[in-house]
Amino acid sequence: MHGLTPILSTVTASFLASFVEVVEAFTIVLAVGVTRSWRPALTGAALALILLAALVLIFGPLLALVPITVLQFAVGVLLILFGMRWLRKAILRSVGVIALHDEEQAFSKETAALQRQANDRRADYLAAVASFKAVLLEGVEVVFIVIAVGAAHGQTLYASLGALAAFVLVMLIGLAVHRPLARVPENSLKFVVGLMLTSFGVFWTGEGLGADWPGADLALLAIFAIIAAASFAIVRWLRGAYPAPAEGVSR
Amino acid sequence: MTMIRLVLNELVGMFVDDGSLALLALILIALITAAVKLLALPPLIGGVLLLVGCLAILVESVRRAARGRAR
Numbered sequence: 001m002h003g004l005t006p007i008l009s010t011v012t013a014s015f016l017a018s019f020v021e022v023v024e025a026f027t028i029v030l031a032v033g034v035t036r037s038w039r040p041a042l043t044g045a046a047l048a049l050i051l052l053a054a055l056v057l058i059f060g061p062l063l064a065l066v067p068i069t070v071l072q073f074a075v076g077v078l079l080i081l082f083g084m085r086w087l088r089k090a091i092l093r094s095v096g097v098i099a100l101h102d103e104e105q106a107f108s109k110e111t112a113a114l115q116r117q118a119n120d121r122r123a124d125y126l127a128a129v130a131s132f133k134a135v136l137l138e139g140v141e142v143v144f145i146v147i148a149v150g151a152a153h154g155q156t157l158y159a160s161l162g163a164l165a166a167f168v169l170v171m172l173i174g175l176a177v178h179r180p181l182a183r184v185p186e187n188s189l190k191f192v193v194g195l196m197l198t199s200f201g202v203f204w205t206g207e208g209l210g211a212d213w214p215g216a217d218l219a220l221l222a223i224f225a226i227i228a229a230a231s232f233a234i235v236r237w238l239r240g241a242y243p244a245p246a247e248g249v250s251r
Numbered sequence: 252m253t254m255i256r257l258v259l260n261e262l263v264g265m266f267v268d269d270g271s272l273a274l275l276a277l278i279l280i281a282l283i284t285a286a287v288k289l290l291a292l293p294p295l296i297g298g299v300l301l302l303v304g305c306l307a308i309l310v311e312s313v314r315r316a317a318r319g320r321a322r
Contacts, residue, residue: 077280080301081266081273084309088272091313097320133254137261144265202305205280206298209287213298223302230306234313242317 005217009224010155013196014162017145020189021138022170027103027180028134031110036118036127044131052139056147063151073208075148076201082148083197090191091231095238100187103180149200195231199224272312279304 025045033041063071092098110130117126142163150159173181203220206213213219267273283301286292 077277078266080276080280080305084272084276084305084312085266085268088269088309088312088316091309092316095317097313097317133257136254136258140258140261141265198305202298202302205301206294209284209297210294211298212295214295226302227306231309234310238313238317242320 005220006153007155007158009196009200009220010149010153010158011162013149013193013200014146014159015166016189017193017197018142018163018166019170019184020186020193021142021145022167023103023181023184023186024101024106025134025138026170026174027106028110029131030174030178030180031107032114032127032131035111035114036123040124040128041131044128044133045135047128048132048135048139051136052143056143060147060156063147069208069210071151071208072153072204075151076203076205076208078144079148079197079201080205081201082144083194083199083201085194086190087194087198087227087231090187090194091235091238093187094191094235095242097238097242103182103184103186107180107182145197149197191231195224195228198227202227269312269316271315272308275308275311276305279308 029041029045032044066074089098093100114123114127114130117123120126146156146159146163150156170181199220202223203213215222279301283292283297283304287294287297
């Protein structure tokens with residue numbers, strides 16, 4: 001499976017999903033850097049990246065030992081759970097049932113927390129830990145996404161390139177604007193990523209079961225179109241049936 | 252230990268947000284897998300049922316969340 005369709009969809013899914021996660025991690029690292037200093041911010045982030053790289057190097061090669069149909073099925077199931085979770089949240093955010101994620105708010109919250117710790121003699125350490133945690137926790141999701149969308153068809157390299165491109169782009173924009181990337185349409189991105197990951201999940205679980213999808217790789221696009229059409233219909237239906245309050249509930 | 256627990260919580264949280272959505276999805280996958288492997292259901296039919304079932308579970312999950320919010 002090395003046609004253009006799976007490569008493009010793998011790179012796109014990995015790029016968009018990683019972009020959202022890197023933006024969220026960037027907000028916290030920026031808050032630490034601006035509020036405390038860049039040394040703990042970058043030290044914490046670098047240590048988290050080293051730990052993530054170690055996890056990939058340790059567990060990545062183990063995947064090669066798993067038979068491909070078992071791997072497709074297992075990754076497919078995980079992607080269905082992961083993708084439907086993103087899709088559910090994006091739909092609920094679209095209709096105002098839960099509040100949109102706000103990078104400015106996340107930045108202010110982290111800044112306030114760091115300022116409260118400013119007089120603590122371990123303030124630098126605590127700041128580094130905040131940066132480390134943000135990069136590690138968001139990074140775990142990026143690692144999963146790269147492995148999940150890449151491993152089942154030997155496209156980990158393309159998925160990694162997508163994630164790397166997202167990382168570089170966020171860093172370049174972040175360095176240029178030097179503030180939280182609040183204008184990134186996070187929910188729209190998460191909506192698309194939820195659709196893509198759920199589509200991958202259904203496609204690969206089906207392949208893991210032995211399904212010979214009509215049109216081979218192109219079936220992925222058809223599955224995506226069906227899930228997208230259904231999701232937009234759900235959004236329209238929910239907007240009509242359950243009108244949103246002025247403010248969603250933050251989650 | 253706190254950090255390990257945090258990462259483990261994050262890992263679980265990656266797949267489980269609405270518990271019943273995750274549970275229903277797993278039950279759906281288990282039933283379809285059993286039907287394909289034990290009852291000789293054609294795998295393609297299994298794949299189509301998986302797609303339809305996932306959408307039905309999604310509808311139910313968001314409807315429940317929206318209704319809970321509307322109350």
